[in-house]
Amino acid sequence: MKVKxxxxxxxxxxxxxxxxxxxxxxxxxxxxxxxxxGSWNGVAFGxxxxxxxxxxxxILRDTDLDTYExxxxxxxxxxxxxxxxxxxxxxxxxxxxxxxxxxxxxILNQDSWEALCTFVISQQNNIKRIKGIVExxxxxxxxELENGWHTFPSAERLSALSVEDFEALGTGYRAxxxxxxxxxxxxxxxxxxxxxxxxxxxxxxxxxxxxxxxxKVANCALLFGFxxxxxxxxDVWMKRVMEYYPDGxxxxxxxxxxxxxQYLFHWARNNL
DNA sequence: GTCCAGGCATGCA
DNA sequence: TGCATGCATGGA
Numbered sequence: 001m002k003v004k005x006x007x008x009x010x011x012x013x014x015x016x017x018x019x020x021x022x023x024x025x026x027x028x029x030x031x032x033x034x035x036x037x038g039s040w041n042g043v044a045f046g047x048x049x050x051x052x053x054x055x056x057x058x059i060l061r062d063t064d065l066d067t068y069e070x071x072x073x074x075x076x077x078x079x080x081x082x083x084x085x086x087x088x089x090x091x092x093x094x095x096x097x098x099x100x101x102x103x104x105x106x107i108l109n110q111d112s113w114e115a116l117c118t119f120v121i122s123q124q125n126n127i128k129r130i131k132g133i134v135e136x137x138x139x140x141x142x143x144e145l146e147n148g149w150h151t152f153p154s155a156e157r158l159s160a161l162s163v164e165d166f167e168a169l170g171t172g173y174r175a176x177x178x179x180x181x182x183x184x185x186x187x188x189x190x191x192x193x194x195x196x197x198x199x200x201x202x203x204x205x206x207x208x209x210x211x212x213x214x215x216k217v218a219n220c221a222l223l224f225g226f227x228x229x230x231x232x233x234x235d236v237w238m239k240r241v242m243e244y245y246p247d248g249x250x251x252x253x254x255x256x257x258x259x260x261x262q263y264l265f266h267w268a269r270n271n272l
Numbered sequence: 273g274t275c276c277a278g279g280c281a282t283g284c285a
Numbered sequence: 286t287g288c289a290t291g292c293a294t295g296g297a
Contacts, residue, residue: 027278119278126277129295172293177280214280235278265278275297285288 001078003068010060010068017082019104020053026266027127028224029108030118030134031152045071045111046143046151062147077106082259089260091252094244098267105262107223112192113185114152115225116207119217120177129170136169159186177212184210192226200228223258232257237268 002013024032024040032042039052039061049072050061060072073079086103090096121137122130134152141157142150159182166175184190190210195203203226207218215234222231232249234242241264253260 122277123279124277124292125279125294126296129277132295167293170294173280173291174293212280216279220278233278236276237278269278277294277296280292282290283288284290285286 003065005065008061008064010063010065010072012058012060012078013056015056015058015078017086017104018053018056018058018076018106019102020051020058022102022104022266023076023106023108026105026262027269028220028262029110030122030127030131031138041149043138043145043149043151044075044108044114047071048145048147048149074109077109080106082106085256085259088252088256089263092250092260094250095260095263098263102263102266105259105266107229107259107262109227110225111152112195112221112225113155116185116192116213116217116221117152117155117158117178117181119220119224120181120212121171121174122220123174123212123214123217125174133170140169155182155185158182174212180211181213196226200230203228204231219258223261229258230255232261233265235265237265237272240272241265241268 001015004011004013020040021034024042025034029042031044032040034040035050037052039050041048041050043049047063047067049063052059052061060068063072086099090099118130118134121133138150138152141153141161144150158178161179161182163175163179166178171178185192195206198206200222203222204218207213207221208215213221219231219233222228223233238261249257
């Protein structure tokens with residue numbers, strides 16, 4: 001992969017195994033909005049980005065090389081060999097056609113707090129409505145960037161809100177979870193940074209101690225916000241997929257089960 | 273009107 | 286340990 005800057009844009013050439021449309025709209029992140037020209041606008045780690053893809057070329061607009069190195073390089077997981085990962089997954093004949101069909105789905109390395117918070121919102125909810133709630137949350141309590149977009153609000157900021165404030169965003173019965181979660185993180189009871197260095201079981205156990213976080217939400221947060229690529233979230237869609245794996249998951253999923261899951265999840269939503 | 277969505281806490285056996 | 290139930294909201 002070659003990285004260069006041109007007219008204020010960062011351009012990546014020769015990127016393997018990437019499909020921006022699938023990656024940004026597969027239900028792992030809730031803040032990316034597709035533009036009329038096919039590019040995507042979004043905010044992560046306090047920065048706005050417009051990103052577009054033309055085959056194996058990826059163009060990052062409204063950013064610079066320094067921000068690319070500090071944020072986007074890791075966010076989009078550009079250093080991981082997804083082509084090799086897909087080849088490994090395809091040893092399982094069941095997932096092979098799905099990997100071919102949706103080739104290029106990547107796991108985004110999102111901010112831990114944002115991932116945990118948005119997946120608490122996600123429970124018993126649909127993706128469209130989750131996006132709406134997250135956007136209202138950011139508009140109301142995030143910091144405004146120069147072009148009108150807002151950052152995801154910090155735990156400190158949200159710890160000042162009441163249950164009623166969260167309800168006003170349309171979070172429904174999840175409001176009480178968000179209220180306690182924000183205070184727990186802001187107050188230091190829950191150390192998110194420490195979780196990344198734990199084992200998967202230990203990390204999951206820690207997250208399960210939070211009011212409003214169950215197995216599914218914990219696994220989503222671990223996969224999308226804490227770099228546990230082996231976390232395997234099972235929601236209503238994945239429960240349907242799991243009927244195809246009555247004997248458990250194949251060995252070739254070891255260590256990368258979360259990536260396999262994302263392909264299967266996408267397949268299920270389109271076919272079941 | 274009913275059913276469903278990237279589920280969880282609670283109570284009960 | 287496992288299973289049944291209530292829960293907010295909005296789109297289909």
